[in-house]
Amino acid sequence: QSVLTQPPSVSAAPGQKVTISCSGSSSNIGNNYVSWYQQLPGTAPKLLIYDNNKRPSGIPDRFSGSKSGTSATLGITGLQTGDEADYYCATWDSSLTTEVFGGGTKLTVL
Amino acid sequence: QMQLQESGPGLVKPSETLSLTCTVSGGSISSSSYYWGWIRQPPGKGLEWIGSIHYSGSTYYNPSLKSRVTISGDRSKKQFSLNLNSVTAADTAVYYCARSGGDYGDYAFDSWGQGTLVTVSS
Numbered sequence: 075q076s077v078l079t080q081p082p083s084v085s086a087a088p089g090q091k092v093t094i095s096c097s098g099s100s101s102n103i104g105n106n107y108v109s110w111y112q113q114l115p116g117t118a119p120k121l122l123i124y125d126n127n128k129r130p131s132g133i134p135d136r137f138s139g140s141k142s143g144t145s146a147t148l149g150i151t152g153l154q155t156g157d158e159a160d161y162y163c164a165t166w167d168s169s170l171t172t173e174v175f176g177g178g179t180k181l182t183v184l
Numbered sequence: 185q186m187q188l189q190e191s192g193p194g195l196v197k198p199s200e201t202l203s204l205t206c207t208v209s210g211g212s213i214s215s216s217s218y219y220w221g222w223i224r225q226p227p228g229k230g231l232e233w234i235g236s237i238h239y240s241g242s243t244y245y246n247p248s249l250k251s252r253v254t255i256s257g258d259r260s261k262k263q264f265s266l267n268l269n270s271v272t273a274a275d276t277a278v279y280y281c282a283r284s285g286g287d288y289g290d291y292a293f294d295s296w297g298q299g300t301l302v303t304v305s306s
Contacts (some may be wrong), residue, residue: 124288
């Protein structure tokens with residue numbers, strides 16, 4: 075069981091918008107920065123969002139992140155078939171003293 | 185551009201020690217800004233942080249693995265290594281090395297190796 079809870083799957087049509095939630099607690103999301111990763115099939119994860127809502131250079135602004143209380147959300151607009159991947163949230167857990175990842179959400183672009 | 189590459193045996197026997205090395209190219213491993221970590225992913229499952237090492241030599245481990253894990257670094261070779269002892273089939277996973285820190289914060293991994301599958305089996 076992951077400390078951070080994500081929906082197992084989400085889906086939407088090309089061009090549409092989707093959001094992926096990540097629920098935690100005060101010991102992790104509530105008091106630490108959240109990052110998001112995209113993992114395309116058979117590849118290593120790629121950093122999409124850091125510090126809750128910042129994008130590394132080269133990440134299109136179709137990807138956005140937000141945080142409220144003990145939950146975080148990844149938003150993707152203008153969906154493309156190439157966005158089909160697994161998405162993971164992550165943060166530090168101050169009680170467990172470990173980096174924790176969500177269980178991952180599989181995005182299907184119908 | 186920073187590149188990381190894992191290397192090591194793809195098959196380890198139960199109860200033995202899993203040893204992997206990550207070689208860094210295209211950048212310095214000696215910057216005080218960065219941490220160098222290991223993350224693993226069992227087949228079909230999610231990501232698990234194993235631990236990280238700072239250039240100073242300080243190490244940080246996942247408490248669930250701490251009794252079996254050692255991460256060390258060799259700045260002269262631009263490498264850092266993972267040793268996981270007393271392995272079982274549950275340790276079968278793709279093992280990634282990755283960098284965190286710098287502009288992206290201590291806990292966000294911005295550069296990753298391609299990953300290497302390690303199978304624990306007799």
